[in-house]
Amino acid sequence: MRAIYRILRGGVRQTYLLFAVLFVPVLLAPSAPAEAAVFQVSDIRVEGLQRIAPGTVFNYLPVQVGDTVGDDVTGGIIRSLYQTGFFDDVRVERDGNVLVIWVRERPAIAEIKISGNKDIETDALNKALADIGLKEGRVFNRSVLDRIEQELERQYFARGKYGVLIQSTVSPLERNRVAINIDVTEGLTARIKQINIIGAKAFSEDELRKRFQLGATRWNSFYTKNDQYSKQKLAGDLEALRSFYLDRGYIKFDIKSTQVSISADKKEIYVTVVIDEGEPFRVSDIRLAGEPSVPAEKLFPLIQLKRGEFFSRKATTESAERISSLLGDEGYAFANVNTVPEIDEKAHEVAVTFFVDSGKRVYVRRVNMKGNTRTRDEVLRREMRQLETAWFSADLVRKSRERLQRLGYFDDVSIETPAVPGSADQVDVDVTVKEKPAGNLAAGVGFSQSQGILLNASITQNNFLGTGKRVSVAFNTSTSTRLYQLGYTNPYYTVDGISRGFNFSYRETDYDELIGADYSTDVGVAGMSFGLPITDTSRAGLGFRYEYTDFTAGQSEIAQQFVAENGNTFNTFILSATYSDDTRDTALFPTSGFTRNLFGELAVPGSDLQYYKINYKEQHYVSLTSRFVFSLTGDVAYGDGYGDIDYLPFFENYYAGGPRSVRGWVANSLGPREISTDDPVGGNLKLVGSVELFAPAPIGGQFEKSLRLGAFFDFGNVWSTDDTDLLDSTGFDLGDLRYSTGLSVTWLSPVGALSVSLAFPLNEEDGDDTQVFQFGFGQTF
Template identity: 75%
Template structure:
C-alpha cells in the first residue's frame, strides 16, 4: 500500500482541531496533577516529551492548559496525533508518532548524481533516519525542480510516493523523468539604434548553441547568468556615454515542448553624453596638480562610468598612500539634457591622517618575528600607506613559508588617527623530503631525492641536499643560503656539488666530464622582484675523451684533460610571475655572465640571457613568449670556448620536434656527433589553456599550442666541425601541441612537435615527454 504525496498535509490540522475539541470534553473541572503518563511512544523517549510540555506535576489543569499541551506537542513535529485525558488526578497524554524515514529511493536521474539530490533534500529536512513530515513532501518537487531548472531541464517531471513499512517507518520513492536540456534558441534585442545586435550580444555569456557549448554551457539559460549579462549590457552603454540607458523589460519564454528558450530584451538607449567639465572639490590633502593626472578623462570625451570609477579609485589610493586611510572620493555628475553634456565633480573628503601604532604578528609559531618584520615595508610610527601594506603582504607570500597571509588594519579604540597593522599567517611545513623515480627519453631512468629546510629553525635560512641520477647524468649538491646576511637584505650562499655527464648517452658525443664545484655567492636586492648577484667558485674538471672523437682528442692535445678553474659570475634576475607553476601573468628574466679569472687552466667567458613573459588574453587563455640567447668565447691562452661548455639546442626544453641537443654543428669524422656551439638563439610562442573538462584538472593540467625556433652555431672556423659561422637561415622552426600535468606522482610534460624545415641530416622526434622532472 502506498500513500500519495498530494493532499495529505491538511490531515494534521484536522487532527489538531479535533484534539482540541476532544480535550474540552474529558473533564468538567480543574484538577491538580499528581502524575503524568505518556502512552503510544515507540522511538521517542518520555523525557523528550516532558521537555516540550508546558505543565508539570503539581500544576493545576484547566481547558486552556490542555490546549497548550496539545499545541506544544504538535509543534515538535514528532507526532501525527495528540490527545489529552484524565485518569483521576493523573494527566494522560496519548500520542501517535510520525513514522521515521527508512529509505529514500531516487530513480531516473542521470544529469544530477543521487548524492547531490539527497543533499538538496537533506537541506530542507528530508533525510534517512529523520522523522517523516508530510508537509515537506510538496517542497520535494519544488527543490528538485529548482536543481534541474538550474541545469536547463525545464521539462522535468517528478512523482513522489510514500510506502508504509513495519515498525512505524516509511520508504520515500522519487521517480524523475529528466527530459531534454532546454537550449537558448534566440536572444532578441529591441530598441538598440547605436550598436548592432551582434555587437551587443558579444557582451553576453548566454547565447545560441556554438561548437564550444558542450563545455561552456553558454546555451543553457540561467536567471543568474541573464542578470549578469544584463549588467554587462548596462556597463557597455554607460561606458560609452549613454548615462540614461534603461532596460525597460525582459521576457523569457519557452516552447511548448520545453526544448527551446527565447529571450527578448527591450532597451531605451537615451542620448550619448559628452564631458563638459571636470572639477575637484572638497578638502584636498594632496596638491590638486598631483590629483588631476590621476583623472584619465578629458573635456569633450565621451562619458564613461568605468573611467570615472577608476579615476576616483586612483585618487583614493593616492590619498591612502599619504596616510589618509579612510578617505572618500565621491563622483557627482551634473547632467544637462539640452546639449547632452555632463560635468563631473570629484568631491574629496580625506578625513584625518592616520598613523600606524603597532604591527602585530600572529600565527607564526615556528617562524621568528624578525623574519616577518624584515619583509614589512610599512613601519610602525609612520604614516599609513596602502601600497606599503600591500607590498608587505606580497613579500611575505613570496617567502614560501606560509599557506596564507592576511593583513588587517583596525582602528585603535579611542583614537581617530591611529591604526594597528595585524599580520596573520598560516604556516606550512618548511622542510621537504622528496624522493622519486622518472623517465626521460634523452636521459633514461631518473632517480632523484632532496632534503631541504627553507626556514631552518625559523630563521628564514635555507639548507638543502640533493642528488639525481640517470644513465647520462649524475648530480650531487649541498647548499646553504642566508637571505638576510646583512640587515639590508643582502644574501649569501655556499654550494658544494659534483656532476658526471656522459655525453655519449646525452648527445651522442664520445666524451665524459667529471665536474666538482665549491662556491660562494651574494645577492643584492634591487626591487621587490629583481636582484643582482655576484659569485665566485672553484671548478675542477676531469675530461675523458673517447676513441671516436677527433674533436675531443684535439682538445686534450691542446689543453690537457684536467683543469682547475676559478670562475666569477654576475647576474641580474627578475621574477614578477603571479605563481611559479602555471603562471598567468608576469615575466621571468635572467642575465648571467661567467668568466674564468686569469690564471685558470681554461680562460673563457659566457653571456646568457633568458626571458619568458606571460600575457593573459582571456580568463582561460595565456600567451607565453620565450627568448633564449647565449654567447661564449675563449681569451688569453684558450682558443675559443671549451666545447664541453657549449650551448645546445633541440628537445623538450628548447626546439621541440628535434632530438634533445641534436641541432647545430657536428663533427666531420667518426659518428658525426652533435657538438653544440658557442652561440645560441632560441625562442618559443605558446598559447596555454586549462582543459575544458574542468574539475581538479583546472589547476594541475595545461594544454598548449606552440611555435618553436632556434639553433646553435660555432662561430670559429674549424676542420673538425661543420658547419661554422653564423647564418639566420640555419634557424629551425617547429609547431605542435603540448600538455603539462602536475600529477600526484610528479611532473609530466609531453609534446607533439612537427618540424617545418628539417634538413636531411637532422635527427627529428615528433613525440617527446619527460616524467619525474620539473618543466
C-alpha cells in the first residue's frame, strides 16, 4: 500500500509540475493590445434616416473621416446624437474601416387637437405649446408632452378648477408620424367656503376678513370673483392683514401658518390663517439723525407720526418718502432716508429714528435729447422744467416728462439721470423719446340717432416739420350739418408759452333735420386765438373771430319774425375768453381727477347782432375701489342780447336731451316749443347734470380696458327767459327739470367707439319725446 501511495503521490507532483510548466508562463505573460477595436475612419455611413438629412447628422458628429475611433469615442458619438432629441435609438458599428451609424428617428407631429377647453382659449394654448416645443412638424418628445400636461393642470389650478382632468392620446400615423389629441375636462370651479382666522383677540374675524379680497361666495361674486382661490391673491391678502396690524401698533404681529384645504369633491376650499397679534406699541419719541442738509424745522412737519399714538408702519414709510422727496427737490439726488425703531418690550413703546443722509447737492451738467429724429430739440427743451447748470430737482424732472407726454408727438418718453463719471455732485438728464408718425390722414363714418349718418375726413399735422406747430384741414358732413375747416396753431408763439392760432370754417346747418324746426343757417368764420399756460394743468385763452351768417326762415313763425325784425344776413364780430383745467389721469376712461371749462363770448358793439353767452362745465372722477369709479357732472349756460336786440338770437340757443345730455329723451327735444309747429327751439338758459357709477365689464380679458359699464342718474332742461307769445313756455322754473335713470355701455371697439344706453324717464310730461334705447357708433380708418 505504501508503495502504491508513493507512486500516486509522485504522479500528482508530476501533474502539478506539468501544469505549471505549460500554463503559468501564459498567465504571467503581458496582455497584447486590442488593436482590433481601434481603427482609422475611411468613410462614415448613416443608416435608418427617413426625414432628417444626413448632413444634419454629420453636423452633430464629434468625428470626421480620417479620425481614429475606439470604444471611448463611440460612446461620445451616441451621446451627441441622443442629445439632439431627434432619435429614439442610436447604435455605432464598424464595417471594415467604415464607421456605420444606425439610428431610429423619433416620429414627427402631424397634427395637434385640443378639445374641452373653455377657460383658456385654443389659440393661446397652441402658442404656449409651440413655445415649449410641441408644434406640428416638430419631432415628438414624450417628456415634453408630460411637462405640458403638468403645466396645464397648474394653469387650471390657478383658476380654481381643481377637478380638471387632462388626457393626452398619441396616435401613430404612416411615414413615422403621430397625431396628438389633448382632451381637457375642466370640471367646476372650486369656491371658497370659509376663511378662518385663529388667534385674533383685538379685532373680530369679520373685521379682519374685510381686509381680504378673497372670501366666501356673495351675491356679487360672479362679478368680483372673490370666491375663486388664488395663491397670489391670498399672499396679497396676508400682506394686507399684516399691514393692518402694523399700522395699528402691533409691531410683533406674526402669521404663524396658513393652511388651504379642499373638500373631497374638489368643489369647496377652506382657508385657515393662524396669527399671533402680540401687544400694541405706542410711539415714545421721534428723532432725526444723520446729516440732513435741510433744516429740521422743514423736515419734522413731513413726519406723520405723533408721540403717544400707536405706531404705524404706513405713516413711517410715507414720512421717509416725503423727506426723501423734499431732499430730491432741493438738489440732493442721492439722498437716503432710513427708519430705525428702538423697541422697549416692557413698556410696549417704540422710539423711531429717521437717519438722513443727504449726500452732496447735485446739479445738472447737461440735458441730452435722444430719439427725436423729426422733432427739433428746441420743441423738447421748451417743455423741460429741469434746466442745465441748475440744481437737480426730482419734481421738475417729473413735470418735464409729463409735459413731454402731453405734447402727443411721442409714443413713449423716458428720462434717466445718470451720475457723471468721476464727479460726485453732477448728473446728466437723458431724455429719450419714441416718435409717433408725423402726420395723420383720417377718414371716418358713423351713425347717431340725432344726426343720422356721419362722414368726416381730415388731414392733421400735429408736429408740422418738427416745429411743434399744428396744421389741420377737416371735412364733416351728416344729414343735418356740413362743415369745412382749416386750422393752424403755434403753441409757442412767444418763448413764454403763449400760443396763437388761426381758424377758418364754413358750416351749413339744416335745423329741420337736426331738431325739427324749419329754418337753416350758413355760417362762415375767420378767427384768431391766443392761449396762456397758467399751471401745468390749466390754461386761459382769448380769441377774436368774424362770423358771416346767412339765415333762411322756412315755415317757422319764430324764424320769420326774427327775419322781419333783424334781416337774414349778419356780420358779427365776437370776442371770446376761455379757462380750462384738466387733471384727469387719462383721457379715455379716467379714474381720478377733474375737468373744468369756463367759456364766454361777446358779440362786440358794432356787430349786426349784439349778444353774449357764458358756459361753465365741471366733471369729477373719484376712484371708489380698484374697479368702481364715481363721476359727477354739471353744465350751466346762459345767453342774452343787449343794445338793439334784447334777446339771444334763437339760432344761438342751447339744447338738452339725448345721449350727451339728458338720456331717455330724444336729442335736442327738451325745453320750449314753438306753438304753431310744436318744434323744439331750445332756450337761452341751460342746466344739465349727471351722476354715474362706472365699472369695467366683468368678463375681463381683452375687454378689461376697452369695455365700460355705467349706472346713471341724469337731470336737466333748457328755458327761455324772454317773454314771447310764440313759445309754449317762458321763464325759469326748477320744476321743469327732467330726470332719468338707466344703464350705459361704452366699447372702444377696433373699428370705433360704440355707446349704448337704456334710460328710463322718471317724470315725463305730455308732449315729451322719450327714447329708452339710444346709441352712437363711429369708426376711424
